[in-house]
Amino acid sequence: MTVGITDSHCHVWWDQFDADRDLVLERAREAGVRRMVVVGTDVETSRASLDLAAREPGLHGTAGLHPHDAAKFDEGTRREIEALCQRRDCIAVGETGLDWFKEWAPRDAQLDSFRWHLELARSLDKPVIIHSRDAHEDTLALVQGCPGVRGVMHCFVMGPDELPFYLEAGMYISFSGIVTFKGSQANQEAARCCPEDRLLVETDAPFLAPTPHRGKRNEPAFCADTLRFVAELRGTTAEHLARVTTENASRLFGLPPLQAGHK
């Protein structure tokens, strides 16, 4: 792999990586994953994402409040998230979104928080990272209610029927290990027909390890497995898809191109 893979979404600040974080990052680079977007889920972990990214080449941090944490959405949190998102080294707003599947935070709080993040992303002219589980219609309505916002549907688990709406709304589509699972036919069909210039891949580590690592702790190195799987679905090479998805990530997140190299 000469170009380098971009893992467009991982949480390598998680305490599950505390014991071996350096090795995890080294294995990622060995596997060709030379760039990782490290995503914050509340004030503390957003700070941790940005701090980690400041220390590690190829890592870039974001700041936001996860829908699971939307109960913490108050004036103080808003102020802190906004200040973090304004930092030059913060490449995106999020993750934010709606989760009607787990519903760990009240729906009203999730809706308020998501709307606020969308407006913030638009006003800062930074991309927004969107989590959406069992909430297609509400997610789309809020995105459409914020025209001009751009961003990524992270861990896109929907199918070809929903896909066009997000493309139309200007979103990039990021596929995770879920696309490799047996039983993910609709999601695989979406990965097959997604326009090449909107496609991204991610791990969402430490969650959702792709086949053949399913059930284990996920780590950015496994992004190479998802990339290979999607390349095969689309009848192209992993090399080609790495180049394209890395270019897409550069365009979306405003990152310099990854130079070709051996690792």
Ligand SMILES: [Zn+2]
């Ligand atoms: Zn995530």
